Amino acid sequence: MTVKQAGFNLVELMISMVIGLVLMVSITTMFVDTKVSANRSSTVSSLQQQALLALQILVDDVRSIGSWAEFSGVSLDDITLPVLTAPAGSCSLIPAIGSTTSANRHKPKTANWIRNSSAGPNLVLSVANCLDAEYSIATNSDVLSIARLQGTITAQGDIDTASYYVAVSPLQAQIFKGDTPNGATNIDDADIYPYLHHTYIVQAHGSEGTRLSRFSYIDGDFVNDLVVDNIEQIRIDFGVDANSDGRPESYLVSSRITDLMWRTNQIVSARIYVLARAKNKDLTLNNNATFNDKFSPFNPPDDDNYRRFLLSTTVLINNNMMVAAQ
Template identity: 30%
Template structure:
């Protein structure tokens, strides 16, 4: 008996069935891959968003605290060392890290980022995002023996307070010291694996190993694309919020506490996935209080979060 092979028609049918099966397999794989990518990006956004919320809340909650004295007292405090160079300061509005006689010492300040140098210490910022500068004492007093060499401190006093460090003269075991911080938060594009990623950055005042004041730079959280702030104003100084103003509408008089006290801040954080997803197109609008962000039909997922802090220690 003579055996025979497959006919041409049978082979074509088999090839067609194979191609259909392969097509279904590729489609299922692509669907699973897209679903996995979506889940990973959403998880990353949630994780980074929680980190950003916690960071801003923790840094803002002691705003207005100066170890039991007022901001006016701190503005007249003694400073026996040179400021960092370059210092983060807004010329004509703020003296920088430490008080300077005849200049305003602003403890809280924000502005919308534009091109060029900002606050005398920032360059290459993400346009239309916002910069936040804050100065305050950390609400945990330490003794003379607990002073750390890389920090500056405030020694509050009812007659005249003083900015000091570990090696300052005239410190006694009976003195009380509060760690002092000068921080600036901003967004700057960074290169990551051949992609440009917006990163939440921080400038902070530190004391170098040589004993000099300097401004250190830290990369905090990848994927933070926009910041927006709105400030609560107590206009009649009764301790209650009267109205809110976005950064764009805050005047120098507001920052200088001449039109009431700043008693709260509401902040909005817009996060973006660090990697694009070719299968996704973002056409959403994100309302950040008085500010709005329209996604530019790109392939990045985003997450908008908001938080607020009331300054219980706002003895400006």
């Protein structure tokens, strides 16, 4: 008995191969598109989280600019303090214009300042001792220095010998180091608060991208105690109340804030911007001039293929004893 075997002829085989190829291309394209979309979503989500973290940290500090609790002295000159010296070769963050000597750079009057890095390479002094190797200050980003007290009263038994504090009463304020109170703890009716001096700098690296660093004055030296990756620029515009009605008539960039504005309590609010940028380029992104308009007031370079995310908020400043070094 002869068994007849059935199979594909050449035409059927070619048709099936074409169908299979079309399906394979479709599935591969869908997989690639899904992966690209997932990577894009992951990048945007990461930038959102990092921008939000940086913004929250800045808000906490900026909101408390000039915070000296119940002290009601005439000016920051009334706050006495010891000479705060730093070890040789330590990190030194002093504005080049209107700068002071290292011996008094941490006084509340001279420690509060803001500059934009576009002012030039001499924005701060001794920056080589502050930045890691191959890092530089990011261009067109504000550098903000804030000296204030932390709003948590410290019991005398909890004072750390290496930290700085402020003994505050309504008519007297004295900064001291924990191991050398110099009579500060004996001030009548004084509360003791931790003394904070933070300086925020955005750093840039050729291959590692950008990051926001916070330097804190600890035991006679500035220490980099915070890094938020992928932060490209920060900017703080201050709200100025020129007619004393308690509301800002305009928001001014740092270069337009004067010493008189601080001394007469015209600074009532701040508008904070944080621009995050992915570490790696996305060649599928066409960030032309029109696309970059949404990142105002920043001006990112066109067609550099970096994905960005912008966050901003406005905060009230209730303590206006800070004097800006402009």
